[in-house]
Amino acid sequence: MEAVADTLELLRRASLVVASIEDALAGTDLTVDRWRALACIESSPGCSMSDVIDALVIPSTSATRIVDFLVEIGAIFRTVSPRDRRRTTLRLSSHGQALLRDVEPTIVGAIGVKPQSVSPL
Template sequence: MTLESEDARRAPPGQRKSDPEICRTVRPGVVFGRAVWHAEGPPRTGVTAVVETGLKRQVMEAVEDVLGLLREASQVAARIENALAGTDLTVDRWRALTFIQSSPGCSMSDVVDALVIPSTSATRIVDVLVEIGAVFRTVSPRDRRRTTLRSSAHGQALLRAVEPEIVRAGPPEPTEKSVP
C-alpha cells in the first residue's frame, strides 16, 4: 500500500501513471485529512482509492445505526411472534392482514411493496390467509388480470383478538445508544 499526496501520484509529462516509478509501495496513512491507498501492480494495473476519512467515519456510523435498527426490528418481531402464539397468524401473516385490512381492494403488488418482501413470499402468505378464511381474493371488476384482496369478518376478528396482546408486548427495551 502507498500513501502519497495528490500531486505525488500524478505522472510527470510523458510518463504513464502505471509505470513502476509512479507505483511505489508504502504504508496507508492520512495526508491533509485524506486517506490514500495505492496498490502496486504490473504496468496498467495500479489501483488508487482515495477515501475522505470523515466520510469513512460517517459511513461506519451509519452502518452501526442500521445494525442497531435491524437488532431492534428483530426484537420487535420476536415480541409480536410471542403475542401471536396460539393463533393462525405469524408475524408476516399479521403484517399482510393488517395491510389488507387498512387497504381494501389492494393488489398483490401493493402487498409486496408495503411489506417489502418478494412476490413469491407474498403469494404464499396470502394463500394461507385465504385458506384460513381471513382474506377474500377476487378478480378486479375493472381489470380482469388484477386480483384484489379484502379482509373477511374472520380476518377482522383475528386482528381484534391479537391487538391487545401485541399492545401488551409493548415497545422494545431501550438500548445503550437510545438512553441519553
C-alpha cells in the same frame, strides 16, 4: 462508521420487536408476515398482490403463500378486479377482522404501541 453502528442498532431493535410480536402471535394462525398482510389489506381494502408485496417488502412467492393461507383459513377474500379482470383484489372477511381485533391487545402488550399507529407500509 457511525452510520454503520446506527444501522446495526436499528436492525437489533427491529429483531427484538419482531421476536415480541412472534411471541404475542404464538398459538394463533398468524405469523408476523401474515399479521402484517392482514393489517395491510385492512388499511387498503381492494389492494392487489403487488400492494402487499410492496408493503411487506417480500418476494412475490412469499406473498402468494401468505395470501393463499389467509384465503384458506377464511381471513381474506380474493376476487377479480371489476376494473381489470387480469388483476385480483384482496379484502378482509369478518374472520380476518376478528383475528386482527383478537391479537391487538396482545401485540399492544408486546410492543407497547397500538397497531393502527404503526403503518404496515
